[in-house]
Amino acid sequence: MKNPCLGCGVCCTQYRVSFHWSETTAHPFGTVPVELTEPLRRHEVVMKGTNSAKPYCIALAGVPKVDAYCAIHGSHPSCCRAVEVGSDQCLRARRAHGMPDPELDPDLDPSPDLDPSPDLPRAA
Ligand code: SF4
Numbered sequence: 001m002k003n004p005c006l007g008c009g010v011c012c013t014q015y016r017v018s019f020h021w022s023e024t025t026a027h028p029f030g031t032v033p034v035e036l037t038e039p040l041r042r043h044e045v046v047m048k049g050t051n052s053a054k055p056y057c058i059a060l061a062g063v064p065k066v067d068a069y070c071a072i073h074g075s076h077p078s079c080c081r082a083v084e085v086g087s088d089q090c091l092r093a094r095r096a097h098g099m100p101d102p103e104l105d106p107d108l109d110p111s112p113d114l115d116p117s118p119d120l121p122r123a124a
């Protein structure tokens with residue numbers, strides 16, 4: 001069964017993606033490229049493109065629902081990793097894009113590994 005995140009990416013076009021600035025490369029241990037973020041509040045930054053009425057993360061590559069993937073997967077913010085397949089955020093994003101819940105599609109794994117092997121680029 002296929003990981004539902006492979007090619008999906010609709011949750012990267014649905015929400016504001018904000019997190020503590022120390023997750024960016026402006027901090028010695030941060031991983032998220034700081035140039036892909038912009039300031040939000042005092043200690044918080046946001047992924048460019050997502051602080052908008054129509055969010056679309058700058059790091060999303062490919063075409064959502066077709067071949068989308070996170071171009072910084074592995075270095076992406078913790079809040080993205082926290083969006084699990086089948087979570088409220090996942091289901092709301094999928095439904096908003098006319099996609100079935102993963103558990104209703106027999107080809108999809110409803111509870112895949114959160115981080116499959118790095119040679120399988122995925123969104124979220
Ligand atoms: S978490 Fe859900 S909405 Fe986000 S990429 Fe995976 S399947 Fe798609």
Ligand code: SF4
Pocket residue numbers: 011012017047057058059060061069070071072073076077080123124
């Ligand atoms: S998983 Fe990647 S593309 Fe999706 S919102 Fe997070 S940083 Fe952006």
